[in-house]
Amino acid sequence: MQNRVCELFNIEYPIIQAGMVWCSGWELASAVSEAGGLGIIGSGSMYPEVLEEHILKCKKATSRPFAVNVPLLYPDIEKLIEVIIRNHIEIVFTSAGNPRAWTTVLKEQDIKVAHVVSSLKFARKAEEAGVDAIVAEGFEAGGHNGREETTTFCLIPLVSDNVSVPVIAAGGIYGGRSMLAAFALGAEAVQVGSRFAVSQESSAHTDYKKRVVDAYEGETILTMKSLTPVRLLRNDFYEQIQAAEREGAPAEKLAEILGKRRAKKGIFEGDLVEGELEIGQVSASIKQIQPAGEIVREIWEEFQQFKAKLVEM
Amino acid sequence: MQNRVCELFNIEYPIIQAGMVWCSGWELASAVSEAGGLGIIGSGSMYPEVLEEHILKCKKATSRPFAVNVPLLYPDIEKLIEVIIRNHIEIVFTSAGNPRAWTTVLKEQDIKVAHVVSSLKFARKAEEAGVDAIVAEGFEAGGHNGREETTTFCLIPLVSDNVSVPVIAAGGIYGGRSMLAAFALGAEAVQVGSRFAVSQESSAHTDYKKRVVDAYEGETILTMKSLTPVRLLRNDFYEQIQAAEREGAPAEKLAEILGKRRAKKGIFEGDLVEGELEIGQVSASIKQIQPAGEIVREIWEEFQQFKAKLVEM
Numbered sequence: 367m368q369n370r371v372c373e374l375f376n377i378e379y380p381i382i383q384a385g386m387v388w389c390s391g392w393e394l395a396s397a398v399s400e401a402g403g404l405g406i407i408g409s410g411s412m413y414p415e416v417l418e419e420h421i422l423k424c425k426k427a428t429s430r431p432f433a434v435n436v437p438l439l440y441p442d443i444e445k446l447i448e449v450i451i452r453n454h455i456e457i458v459f460t461s462a463g464n465p466r467a468w469t470t471v472l473k474e475q476d477i478k479v480a481h482v483v484s485s486l487k488f489a490r491k492a493e494e495a496g497v498d499a500i501v502a503e504g505f506e507a508g509g510h511n512g513r514e515e516t517t518t519f520c521l522i523p524l525v526s527d528n529v530s531v532p533v534i535a536a537g538g539i540y541g542g543r544s545m546l547a548a549f550a551l552g553a554e555a556v557q558v559g560s561r562f563a564v565s566q567e568s569s570a571h572t573d574y575k576k577r578v579v580d581a582y583e584g585e586t587i588l589t590m591k592s593l594t595p596v597r598l599l600r601n602d603f604y605e606q607i608q609a610a611e612r613e614g615a616p617a618e619k620l621a622e623i624l625g626k627r628r629a630k631k632g633i634f635e636g637d638l639v640e641g642e643l644e645i646g647q648v649s650a651s652i653k654q655i656q657p658a659g660e661i662v663r664e665i666w667e668e669f670q671q672f673k674a675k676l677v678e679m
Numbered sequence: 680m681q682n683r684v685c686e687l688f689n690i691e692y693p694i695i696q697a698g699m700v701w702c703s704g705w706e707l708a709s710a711v712s713e714a715g716g717l718g719i720i721g722s723g724s725m726y727p728e729v730l731e732e733h734i735l736k737c738k739k740a741t742s743r744p745f746a747v748n749v750p751l752l753y754p755d756i757e758k759l760i761e762v763i764i765r766n767h768i769e770i771v772f773t774s775a776g777n778p779r780a781w782t783t784v785l786k787e788q789d790i791k792v793a794h795v796v797s798s799l800k801f802a803r804k805a806e807e808a809g810v811d812a813i814v815a816e817g818f819e820a821g822g823h824n825g826r827e828e829t830t831t832f833c834l835i836p837l838v839s840d841n842v843s844v845p846v847i848a849a850g851g852i853y854g855g856r857s858m859l860a861a862f863a864l865g866a867e868a869v870q871v872g873s874r875f876a877v878s879q880e881s882s883a884h885t886d887y888k889k890r891v892v893d894a895y896e897g898e899t900i901l902t903m904k905s906l907t908p909v910r911l912l913r914n915d916f917y918e919q920i921q922a923a924e925r926e927g928a929p930a931e932k933l934a935e936i937l938g939k940r941r942a943k944k945g946i947f948e949g950d951l952v953e954g955e956l957e958i959g960q961v962s963a964s965i966k967q968i969q970p971a972g973e974i975v976r977e978i979w980e981e982f983q984q985f986k987a988k989l990v991e992m
Contacts, residue, residue, distance in 0.1 A: 369992070486896050486963075505818065506830040514897030517819040517830040519851035519860065520960040524896060538832035547832065547860040550989055583799050583837060584827030614927055647833040650799075676863055677990050679682070 370532040371555035374478055374498055375457055376431050378402030379666050380555030381545070382501075382534060383562045383658070385435025385459055386509065387411035387644075388633040392420040393567040394658055396427035401659035402666075406459055410437040411630065414445035421453045431456060433480075438463025451475050462510060465495040480534065484512020489525045489533075500529060501557050504537030508560050508646035511588055511595045519551070526552030540648040542668020546676065558665070560646040563633075565658040571636030574643065581649040592617050593624065599643040603628065683845040684868035687791055687811055688770055689744050691715030692979050693868030694858070695814075695847060696875045696971070698748020698772055699822065700724035700957075701946040705733040706880040707971055709740035714972035715979075719772055723750040724943065727758040734766045744769060746793075751776020764788050775823055778808040793847065797825020802838045802846075813842060814870050817850030821873050821959035824901055824908045832864070839865030853961040855981020859989065871978070873959040876946075878971040884949030887956065894962040905930050906937065912956035916941065 371380045383390065383398040385408030395405030407424060409417045417434070424432055434455050436446055439462050447468065450458060458472050461482035472479050473496055480499040481492040489500050502525040504518030505511060516524070518537040526533040535548035536557035545556045562568060564575040581599060588597045589607055598604060606623050615623075624642075632641020656664075684693045696703065696711040698721030708718030720737060722730045730747070737745055747768050749759055752775050760781065763771060771785050774795035785792050786809055793812040794805040802813050815838040817831030818824060829837070831850040839846040848861035849870035858869045875881060877888040894912060901910045902920055911917060919936050928936075937955075945954020969977075 504830065504832065506833050515900065516896055516960060516963075517817065517832060517851060519817065519831045519857060520819050520853075520896075520963065523853070523856055524964060538830060540833075540836070543836055543864060544832060546989075547863040549992065550860040550863050550985060551856060583829055583833075587828065612927060614925060647829060650829075650833065651837060672863060673989065676859075676986065679862065 369554050371499060371534060374532065375404050375433070377404050379662065380534075381662055381665055382406065382555055382557040384408075384536065384557045384559035385410070385433075385461075386559055386563050387629055389563045389568040389570045390435075391569045392424035392427060393569065394562060394565060395420075395432045396424045397565075397567040397658035398562065398662055399428045399430040399432040401662035402430075403662040404457070405432040406435045407432065408435045409446050410435065410440065411634075414442060414449050417446060418449045418453065421449070421455065433457035433459050435459040435461060436468070437461050438465065438468060443468070447471065450477070459501065460497075461501075465492050465497060469495040469497055482536070483525070484521070485514045485516060486521075486524045486528055488512075489529050493529045493531055497531065499532045499534055499555075500525060501534040501536050502526075502553070503557070505588065506597075506647040507537030508563070508586070508597050508649070509644040511597055513591070513595060515588070518548070522548060522551035522553050537646065538648055540651045542665050542670070543672045544648075545665055545669045546672045558661075560648050561652055561661055562658055563645060564652060564655050565661055566655060567658045570633045573636035573638060574633050574641075575655050577638050577643065578645050578649045579652055579654060581645070581652070583650040586645055586647050586649060590620065590624070593620050596642070596644060597646060599645055599649070601641075601643060602639045603632070603642060682867050684812060684847060687845065688717050688746070690717045692975065693847075694975055694978055695719065695868055695870040697721075697849065697870045697872035698723070698746075698774075699872055699876055700942055702876045702881040702883045703748075704882045705737035705740060706882065707875060707878060708733075708745045709737045710878075710880040710971035711875065711975055712741045712743040712745040714975035715743075716975040717770070718745040719748045720745065721748045722759050723748065723753065724947075727755060727762050730759060731762045731766065734762070734768065746770035746772050748772040748774060749781070750774050751778065751781060756781070760784065763790070772814065774814075778805045778810060782808040782810055795849070796838070798827045798829060798834070799837045799841055801825075802842050806842045806844055810844060812845045812847055812868075813838060814847040814849050815839075815866070816870070818901065819910075819960040820850030821876070821899070821910050821962070822957040824910055826904070826908060828901070831861070835861060835864035835866050850959065851961055853964045855978050855983070856985045857961075858978055858982045859985045871974075873961050874965055874974055875971055876958060877965060877968050878974055879968060880971045883946045886949035886951060887946050887954075888968050890951050890956065891958050891962045892965055892967060894958070894965070896963040899958055899960050899962060903933065903937070906933050909955070909957060910959060912958055912962070914954075914956060915952045916945070916955060
């Protein structure tokens with residue numbers, strides 16, 4: 367396919383695998399890139415030296431373009447950026463923070479920058495900061511999320527009508543049908559999270575992957591709104607947070623319950639009771655653990671099929 | 680257009696105007712039907728004799744098919760149904776309640792029945808009850824809403840893959856672009872609420888319509904989750920509910936704050952401070968008060984344009 371996003375990242379299909387803590391290391395990123403999509407190493411759960419190791423392994427595994435995702439609130443962000451520049455990474459996706467400071471630094475190194483937003487307001491700020499593309503992520507997406515609760519259906523037209531850089535749709539994208547819907551709404555690419563989080567090459571624990579495959583509709587919820595809103599599967603940990611919120615606990619108390627490494631416990635160590643099981647609403651549609659390359663090919667084929675069907679209509 | 684929904688309701692375009700309290704009387708319903716869509720009289724805010732008056736006026740204003748929406752939790756529902764049958768209404772949309780009891784009664788009179796759901800679970804129950812079509816309404820929709828918080832993007836494929844009757848997408852549908860996206864996701868028609876709520880023929884107060892046109896992204900919120908979840912514009916009334924919920928007020932206390940006729944106060948009387956301003960997330964995209972017929976034609980033309988654009992892609 368030829369469009370602005372494929373040209374920008376030099377990829378075959380406008381299908382991007384989201385950078386996800388404890389899921390997207392070099393195995394997942396290289397598998398997606400090898401299949402013609404854009405794989406992303408998620409550095410949010412990595413020390414700078416671990417990121418470097420993943421970058422080197424990813425380069426060995428594929429000669430195709432891949433990206434690194436950087437959460438801008440990462441405490442040691444200077445070190446992450448230094449690793450990225452030193453290793454000649456060509457594409458960076460930034461999220462969770464203000465893109466102003468780092469976009470310039472990255473662009474000076476000829477790095478392509480995409481930034482993840484949850485509202486038109488932040489999309490405009492990202493464009494002003496000079497990013498090359500915007501990932502517009504709806505309320506249905508897994509993990510950290512915006513306060514406006516704008517859904518993909520409402521967000522994509524709002525953003526694509528008001529910015530000039532290409533828009534990548536995220537949140538609720540499962541297969542070729544939702545990819546086609548995202549394109550109808552004005553997107554030029556899709557970023558898929560949940561389905562790749564439970565792919566074979568994801569670093570997540572098998573128990574977490576199985577739990578996601580078993581998830582039914584309504585089982586994920588956007589919670590911790592008084593801290594940072596996050597979408598996850600309901601479990602004991604979630605109930606503790608809920609109970610505290612019902613009792614009107616202050617943010618500090620909630621932060622204490624959350625503690626540290628909850629996401630690692632849930633996603634990487636497979637603790638389904640006490641862990642933070644981040645995942646999107648589309649988990650209700652995910653029926654199996656598949657190889658990442660197969661997912662890319664399946665989405666692309668479905669996209670073509672549904673497009674042909676829509677034309678005939 | 681020829682598809683199952685157009686044939687079922689004998690309409691030109693698969694564009695349905697949602698039945699909405701204090702908005703959709705005979706003026707709005709007849710204007711939409713005259714333009715080739717399906718207009719719906721919303722009986723939720725009408726006494727049975729008022730409904731009858733609207734039906735008679737609607738029949739005078741248009742010879743084309745129109746429908747009546749019945750909230751199944753309406754206290755005097757027997758009387759509403761009696762008015763509907765006596766006046767030979769051919770299409771009924773039911774919502775907010777269990778479709779089992781009334782679907783059979785209506786079907787025995789050869790009335791076409793569509794039921795509004797917010798989840799696959801309720802969609803399956805509606806199909807079992809014998810409805811002819813299902814309206815699948817996402818989290819972004821205005822007014823009363825489901826507890827699962829499933830968005831249109833996730834809900835439509837989930838429902839359309841698992842029921843055999845046609846699916847009408849609702850929630851987040853603003854124009855032809857979102858209509859095309861809904862069709863890509865598996866819908867065969869769209870139900871549009873917010874945009875018709877602020878059309879010229881809507882019975883809503885002009886101050887309410889202007890307030891909706893001015894609304895920006897993130898201004899609506901799904902609230903009153905411990906009573907019945909409802910999406911509305913934030914205002915003083917909303918802040919009172921929020922404050923009570925933060926203090927852990929029981930459902931009875933919230934019901935007391937809500938009181939009676941809050942929606943009438945906000946929508947029909949235009950009290951923007953103390954009224955309940957029900958509206959969907961797409962309010963952020965609504966830029967003007969238009970005649971309802973113009974809205975139908977605009978959606979249909981945009982749908983064709985965006986479809987042609989998608990084909991070229």
